[in-house]
Amino acid sequence: MRSIKRAHLRVNDAIRAREVRLINFDGTQIGIVPIEQARQHAAEAELDLVEVAPDAEPPVCKIIDYRKLLYDQRRREREARKRRRHTELKEVKMRPTIDQHDYEVKVRRMRGFLDVGHKVKVTVMFRGREMAHTERGRDLLLRVAGDLADKAAVEDRMVQVGRQQHMVLVPSVQSKARGEEPAEAPPPESASS
Numbered sequence: 214m215r216s217i218k219r220a221h222l223r224v225n226d227a228i229r230a231r232e233v234r235l236i237n238f239d240g241t242q243i244g245i246v247p248i249e250q251a252r253q254h255a256a257e258a259e260l261d262l263v264e265v266a267p268d269a270e271p272p273v274c275k276i277i278d279y280r281k282l283l284y285d286q287r288r289r290e291r292e293a294r295k296r297r298r299h300t301e302l303k304e305v306k307m308r309p310t311i312d313q314h315d316y317e318v319k320v321r322r323m324r325g326f327l328d329v330g331h332k333v334k335v336t337v338m339f340r341g342r343e344m345a346h347t348e349r350g351r352d353l354l355l356r357v358a359g360d361l362a363d364k365a366a367v368e369d370r371m372v373q374v375g376r377q378q379h380m381v382l383v384p385s386v387q388s389k390a391r392g393e394e395p396a397e398a399p400p401p402e403s404a405s406s
Contacts, residue, residue, distance in 0.1 A: 223264040224279050225252065233264070233274040245271055302381070304334040309349040320360050327364045327384045336379040350378040358382070 223229070228248060235243040235251045238260055246254075255262040255276045263282065266273035303326045305319050323333045335357050337350035354371050361382060369381035 222279075223267065225255070225262050228262065228264050228272070228274060230264075230272045232271045234269065234271055236265075236273065236275040238276045251276075300330055300332060302332045302334055304336055306336045306338055307353060309337055309339060309343055309346065309353055311353070320357065323357070323361060323382070324364055327361065327382065330384055332368065332384075333365070333382045334379055335382065336377055339376045339378075344376060347373065347378065354378060354380050 228251075230248060232245055232247055233251050235246050235254065237243055237254070238258055243254070251262055251274055258276055260276050261279035262274050263277055263279055264272050265275050303323075305323050305326075307316070307319060311319070323335070326333050335354060337353055339347065339350065343349075350373075351371055358365075358367050358380065364385060365382035366385055367380060368383040369379075371378055371380045
């Protein structure tokens with residue numbers, strides 16, 4: 214049964230049409246009947262008359278238990294919310310002169326974010342004279358992409374904005390779900406300018 218919005222449902226006496234196309238509780242079509250006869254069928258079955266297609270000519274009404282319909286709809290909405298995954302963009306900042314141990318800690322943190330399904334923005338920040346050696350930042354970003362190639366694909370290539378270089382990584386599982394191949398780390402030759 215397709216999704217029915219509660220705001221547009223008319224039930225029993227709220228149905229204003231003179232004639233309706235009536236569907237019985239077992240799914241069989243009774244046909245086009247006057248509204249009084251449709252209400253009488255619903256009363257005999259001890260169920261509700263619900264207008265499921267108000268735009269049709271004549272409107273389509275079904276004999277069902279309205280409370281059960283609402284319960285099923287709320288349950289489907291709850292299950293859909295549980296299945297929905299919220300993807301966030303997490304940012305990890307580094308300096309081009311980062312120590313090996315600190316680098317490993319940052320990569321472990323990024324790996325954790327990617328395992329959960331979040332995107333990761335890797336930012337390399339430059340200060341003062343470090344701007345003369347922006348290739349170190351590119352090398353660092355290439356290294357991160359290479360170390361996380363098994364978990365992530367590069368979504369947004371390296372970009373320099375002011376005193377920062379950044380790139381965005383997405384989990385490989387997401388890129389497979391979209392039908393893409395996981396991107397490999399860009400070759401070092403493309404980073405030099």
